[in-house]
Amino acid sequence: MGMIKISNLKKFFGTKRVLDGVDLEIDKGKITVIIGRSGEGKSVLIKHIIGLLRPDDGQIFLEGQEISSMSERDWGEVRKRFGMLFQGAALFDSMTVGENVGFPLKEHTDLADEDIMKIVGDKLRRVGLVGVEHMMPAELSGGMKKRVGLARAIVMDPEIVLFDEPTTGLDPIMSDSIADLVLDTQRSLQTTYILITHDIPFTYKIADKIAMLHEGRIIEQGTVEEMKNNPNPVVKQFLEGRAEGPIKVY
Amino acid sequence: MIRAYLEKLGRMAEKFVDTAGLMSIMLFQAAVHAFTPPIKFRNIFKQMEFVGVQSLFVVILTGSFTGMVLALQSFNALKRFGAESLVGPTVALSMARELGPVLTGLMVTGRAGSAMATELGTMRVTEQIDALVTMAVNPVKYLVVPRVIAGVLMFPLLAIITDFVGVLGGYFVGVKLLGINPGVYIGRTIDFVQVSDIFAGLYKSIVFGLITTLVASYNGFYAYGGAEGVGRAATNSVVTASVMILVSDYLMSSFMV
Ligand SMILES: Nc1ncnc2c1ncn2[C@@H]1O[C@H](COP(=O)(O)OP(=O)(O)OP(=O)(O)O)[C@@H](O)[C@H]1O
Numbered sequence A: 001m002g003m004i005k006i007s008n009l010k011k012f013f014g015t016k017r018v019l020d021g022v023d024l025e026i027d028k029g030k031i032t033v034i035i036g037r038s039g040e041g042k043s044v045l046i047k048h049i050i051g052l053l054r055p056d057d058g059q060i061f062l063e064g065q066e067i068s069s070m071s072e073r074d075w076g077e078v079r080k081r082f083g084m085l086f087q088g089a090a091l092f093d094s095m096t097v098g099e100n101v102g103f104p105l106k107e108h109t110d111l112a113d114e115d116i117m118k119i120v121g122d123k124l125r126r127v128g129l130v131g132v133e134h135m136m137p138a139e140l141s142g143g144m145k146k147r148v149g150l151a152r153a154i155v156m157d158p159e160i161v162l163f164d165e166p167t168t169g170l171d172p173i174m175s176d177s178i179a180d181l182v183l184d185t186q187r188s189l190q191t192t193y194i195l196i197t198h199d200i201p202f203t204y205k206i207a208d209k210i211a212m213l214h215e216g217r218i219i220e221q222g223t224v225e226e227m228k229n230n231p232n233p234v235v236k237q238f239l240e241g242r243a244e245g246p247i248k249v250y
Numbered sequence B: 001m002i003r004a005y006l007e008k009l010g011r012m013a014e015k016f017v018d019t020a021g022l023m024s025i026m027l028f029q030a031a032v033h034a035f036t037p038p039i040k041f042r043n044i045f046k047q048m049e050f051v052g053v054q055s056l057f058v059v060i061l062t063g064s065f066t067g068m069v070l071a072l073q074s075f076n077a078l079k080r081f082g083a084e085s086l087v088g089p090t091v092a093l094s095m096a097r098e099l100g101p102v103l104t105g106l107m108v109t110g111r112a113g114s115a116m117a118t119e120l121g122t123m124r125v126t127e128q129i130d131a132l133v134t135m136a137v138n139p140v141k142y143l144v145v146p147r148v149i150a151g152v153l154m155f156p157l158l159a160i161i162t163d164f165v166g167v168l169g170g171y172f173v174g175v176k177l178l179g180i181n182p183g184v185y186i187g188r189t190i191d192f193v194q195v196s197d198i199f200a201g202l203y204k205s206i207v208f209g210l211i212t213t214l215v216a217s218y219n220g221f222y223a224y225g226g227a228e229g230v231g232r233a234a235t236n237s238v239v240t241a242s243v244m245i246l247v248s249d250y251l252m253s254s255f256m257v
């Protein structure tokens, strides 16, 4: 069942066409992975899903309600159902790690500070971080920042989670444990995931659906098996990671 | 040639209207959010400390030296009319009505306004403001409102302190260095300076506090283009706010007389 439906989404920056009619359905409680070359507009696409960017044309529906044309005020409530990890983590650099992860709880719940810290500690442990609550983001490595961002994105146990490259900068063991975290929350909380990644083993492990964004559109989509056997040379080249093929590296 | 010039002028006018429009919207939103609970006292206090307490040193320094040089200059001028006894009120009136608020405004814009624009600009280009939005937190309420409130409350306080140290500096130069009779100096000052003079300056300070924080917030909020964009936001906010302070000072002075 399509929880989120994206229909003919178009986005221009100046005269540059980034999204050129994206059609995609995101199924409830499933893990959808968006793949595509660097600079194709994957980050731009998920920013539309959470209302950070407005489409120039086309619509996005959440459970049948058009969210792409909603007022900023109405978005406030809708966004509480989402959690998002930015590609650059986007941690608040004036706050400690603990304050960062606990921020949504502090803003939207009446929980006492000790309870917040307990949840924060728990979420941090799930991304493999222990005893970092009092560190500042500037003191963290790139991969640690990413994991703090992951913890912050899921701290409210949101229904829909958007992860922009969750495993970039992580070692393979850590990547695998993030995959387990995703699968685990999907099973226990029926979380709907929309992920962007270039990490093919990670994708194969978790994806219910893979969608490939190419030249502004979703050119192919399907399950892991379907995509592995997809005859489209562009998909083949991408998934096999070859420099030769229909996609040219200039 | 002329056409190109006119086009450039047109673009500048357009940009000015855009900026004025967006800034008005931000002011309006900030005003609405300032009075809708929950009110973020912790953020407000943090900004008050930043704008106020941390500006004390620079404000005391500027205030005292300005008072001192005012005493020196007005002594030289007034001596020609044999009116040295008026050095005290000259210093006090200039400080209270003009220099206290204006100098505080300019100094704090340079110090806190640029830092605010830099901080918010960095938050913008590193997507921290977007992150706030995705967490269903209104960035104007969370970031702009506490800064504007802090500016509106702290600028008048700082101006009073500037006034005060300026008068002290004037007294020091006038009485201790130039030998004006202390009783005359103080007596004349009290005779001539009225509470309304001090208030005239404080009203201005409130406006300057609003200008500085709003302009800084605006520039930070709409920063783009990495580190260079953040630097541009800081520079623009200092230049724009300083000019706006001087222009609005003239306008307010001409209304208040
Ligand atoms: N705010 C913006 N202003 C102008 N152009 C933009 C903006 N954001 C993105 N773009 C452009 O849109 C295109 C897509 O960017 P996007 O960040 O979505 O790529 P991506 O697919 O996420 O790439 P990567 O895998 O490298 O993260 C790029 O060409 C970029 O230059």
Ligand SMILES: [Mg+2]
Residues within 6 Å of the ligand: A042, A043, A044, A087, A164
């Ligand atoms: Mg991206």
